[in-house]
Amino acid sequence: MPLIELKSGEKRKQLSILEKRGSKMRILLGEREYDIDVVKVENNIYSLLCENRSYNMKVVPAGKKNCYSVRYVCYSYDVEVVDPETRYIESRKKSSGEDDENVISSPMSGKIVRVMVKKGDEVKPGQVVIVVSAMKMESEYKSGKAGKVKEVLVNEGDVVGSDTPLIVLE
Amino acid sequence: MPLIELKSGEKRKQLSILEKRGSKMRILLGEREYDIDVVKVENNIYSLLCENRSYNMKVVPAGKKNCYSVRYVCYSYDVEVVDPETRYIESRKKSSGEDDENVISSPMSGKIVRVMVKKGDEVKPGQVVIVVSAMKMESEYKSGKAGKVKEVLVNEGDVVGSDTPLIVLE
Amino acid sequence: MVKKVLIANRGEIAVRIIRSCREMGISTVAVFSDADRRSLHVRYADEAVHIGPSPSAESYLVKEKIIEAAKITGADAIHPGYGFLSENADFAELVRSEGIIFIGPSAESIRLMGDKISARSIMLDAGVPVVPGSSEKLANNRSAEEIIKETGLPVMIKASAGGGGKGMRLVYKEQDIKSSLEAAKSEAKDAFGDDSVYIEKYITSPHHIEFQVLADKYGNIIHLCERECSVQRRHQKIVEETPSPLMTDGLRKEMGNKAIEAARSVNYEGAGTIEFLVDDKLNYYFLEMNTRLQVEHPITERVTGVDLVKEQIRIASGEPLSYKQGDIFQDGHAIECRVYAEDPGNDFMPCPGKVVKITEPMGLGVRTDGYVYEGYEVPVHYDPMISKVITWGKTREEAIDRMLRSLKEYNIMGIKTTIDLLERIMEIPRFREGRYDTHFIEEHYDELLGPRDHTEKTGDLAMIVAYLEYAGKRDLMKNGESFNSHSKWKIENRRKNLSGQ
């Protein structure tokens, strides 16, 4: 099995499957070993039994590639699966200096009410660049950093999904 | 569009789509024309609007190829879509004299309690050949015709799904 | 108070018990067979222990495995649900001998009520009317024939160890007595390993009416009024309601008191049900006592407001009853319909299989107690009941209208169910008027199971939908993408392509 690493918040742990019989698995995660009985009972829902305890865990993709949001009763975890491919890209990005932070994306779906900058404008950190309306409420999106607007990807009146790139800075 | 024929009970009607705009369609079915607005709202569920009436129609595969069971409130319809391929196979079968009726299949899932015939036995129409148990009830399966047992495909204690072939007659 | 309850059951009743435990802050332990790894009770409980292969004789019915599971998890109480080991006196005894609380009556009460003939004679002593007939097991055909002549035809011959309609024979004519006796005995021998039978007068136009009782460890016993359970097929209930359309205030009081006497006569403890047969002239006769929770207990919960599972747990924990008789009254009307995984159009053949889709009825006055979910494969090994719909109304009429509305909302795809049959029952005038007895289903067989009228148009639209589903699948196979896809954009794109052709 290729080396798999999992990231959740501050934590980073390596996973390997030591044994697998039917729905039962022995898994080494970081320093701890788990004997679990796991079945996917519905789309996006797993039933785990571990030391007789029953866990009904729900998982949905969390926007970014290989990222999942996992929920168990009231607890939520954002987990990223770092596979060899991702690690390769990560290391390449670091060396080339590419940066996702140059893109301002919409955190929620909505309708673009106002675009407050245009191509070539200089923006300051915290400056409101776009206003989106959803469900009878307006929200202001701010730039996280200073920079020059390279491109505005949306027009007023557009309906956008969540995580849609709106504005690119140079 | 290739010619499509639909069979439901005694009825056999030809369907053609005359027009399609967004979710709206004009369909000719047999002699009647329908203007409908149709969207698939969930897996297996369609919402139809026709002359302002709202129909929430549910459809599941009905075992045989290209056969569907459609439900609208309390009404159930078994519909077969006869495509050109099926028509070709049908006509070939007729000429070669092949016959599905030589196979006794299970109408429901269950556990084989008793197999009452073996290879080479002669069976009479109505003779009980197999007993299946499901959900605390036993059901007897009978042969529909006379014949000699060519093969028994299951053993006592087996769990079978519905429509599983159990016994083949010569 | 009990801290951790093991539920020695599966299906809807296991889930229902866990719900009340949750509300009380009590931990729960599920047990499961191979076939039930994906069952909802396993997913829903705090803990779950595997207890063996799928057949219940090798899992849910093995007393020792249940006890072991309780010990492993440190459960201090066991709730048996209904069915399985719930009326097994030896199990109740074994549980207690292991120092675990059994949520139910004493083994002695279960035993006394378990044997129909001993129960009959105890009831006679307690002044509770029983159906005229024999009070003892019949030794030979000679005395049986004498008793039948004394009781007067028609009579019912019943297996002493019986249940579920096995070892029963109805005799109308004198010349059939001998052969029916022999047939009943042979069937009883086969089914229960005991050929003892007894004789009961056969009641024409019988109503099956039962009373819910609750009794604590301190001799306090109350009744929670009646349930009318006369809509049956093959001696199995499918619709129940409370109040009974037959009941009067006076009769309720009288029968309720008899039910309390019946429970007292066996030193009953916990929740139990006294079943009566009532004829058209409102004569009532003790039939049997169920020494456990009933399937149809939710209608009583709805009109009285009492959570029966919570009361069971409180009683087993040694608390006195939370209610006095004067606190109990029926508010409005409640009906329960049982949804079975069966094909009513094919002689009620069981219909296990995969649930492709399920939509539960919701809104005012509706409760469902089920356990199947989308993608769940209903196993072949256990009872075919998958859900119960309970509706409430200020009046009986409103409860029926609400039930009809709910059944129409209830959508279970992939397996055949009794939902359509239940809808039709709600529509039959004799049901709506409340004039029915246990012969109701057989007397309305054609109306309940015959073909439904429909219009040309709905048939045509069904054809169109079948075509669209077919076309969607065909395109999916050809292009890896369906034109019926959920995504609006994909549809739009494809349509543009089509119009360009």
Add this chain to the structure above:
Amino acid sequence: MVKKVLIANRGEIAVRIIRSCREMGISTVAVFSDADRRSLHVRYADEAVHIGPSPSAESYLVKEKIIEAAKITGADAIHPGYGFLSENADFAELVRSEGIIFIGPSAESIRLMGDKISARSIMLDAGVPVVPGSSEKLANNRSAEEIIKETGLPVMIKASAGGGGKGMRLVYKEQDIKSSLEAAKSEAKDAFGDDSVYIEKYITSPHHIEFQVLADKYGNIIHLCERECSVQRRHQKIVEETPSPLMTDGLRKEMGNKAIEAARSVNYEGAGTIEFLVDDKLNYYFLEMNTRLQVEHPITERVTGVDLVKEQIRIASGEPLSYKQGDIFQDGHAIECRVYAEDPGNDFMPCPGKVVKITEPMGLGVRTDGYVYEGYEVPVHYDPMISKVITWGKTREEAIDRMLRSLKEYNIMGIKTTIDLLERIMEIPRFREGRYDTHFIEEHYDELLGPRDHTEKTGDLAMIVAYLEYAGKRDLMKNGESFNSHSKWKIENRRKNLSGQ
């Protein structure tokens, strides 16, 4: 009796109204905008008419389109639900002038109660206490400052045409009076095109308690007791209960009678709600009247057994009230929790999107009124409320425990919701003790929205599940088949392959 009702609304309330119509045998007509073709009310109604583009100003708020839809389908009555045109007097008038029954009060009643200042003075005349302050629109800052001095600080400045917290300013200090007045006026002008404001004494520790009333065409008016609605964020209710923990029998009777007087003073007809502000010393003041059904009406339905929508329809059909005041009593306790598609962790930002999966809570004492289903895309155009959970218990404690159990069962995936926040509200001691006022949410912000404690183990298991989901998808892409597939056989096969590697 009305025969066919058009519901001029969408979402859960449209579905809820259709349910009651079904139970009464009344046909239903849905209307829908572009964004709502797939909405449940369209699928569930008998008929459905398209009325325009997605923004409500071009569809649900266009009176003429609604009337046209009613005419096309032959609907003889229109139910406005809540929000949209429900409190639009012109609409009520237009509907009636077209010979269609408007299920609600007269245009005159709506108008009188719609303007806060006119409502205030009518209440004063009818002997219903109002919050001390101005009874007229304020002409200039001079007189406003005088009134504020008379009333005594703190005061609330409110927009006369207002709602939703806009044009409101709380003034504690004398030096802030002038600037606050100017700010309130400017905001009111922006929001409502009318800069009239009025002054009210600010009540510390305020409780928002409302009374449900029903009035027929014949002058019969009853109240259906109170609802406690003090758990609010941004002046929007999220949890309601009845009875109010603050209420006494005597006060209920007194306030109920005042509510009836308030309704009588505007010749009210139909279902309506009188909102009061109550302080800790149980002084109560009229706040406003909602001349329509409330979002939180189900808790009243649960404890009184009255189906309010059915009563609305009967009243509009000209029938006298089905109930007398003496028939109404509160049986047990009911709580409602509102589920919004919002992210409470991100300042309650709306969270429209696709519902990947939904599991409704079920069982004893639970009702949900929702409208979203699996695969449904919650539109960005309308209110973010997607569902309401209503639980009942014999006692307030049982209702809370049942609500907690239900919220834990409620699973909505794909969008963020307020479910976790609601769970935490049920757990806060001050809520459980019933000692809370409208400041509850702000005073418990950290407990309600801070991070949850969790164990190392659940975090680890979450990582494992994320990996399995990832591995399943990866295999699906590689082989066209997932090792996490529902089919047991596929899993077995793949495992065999793996072990053979």
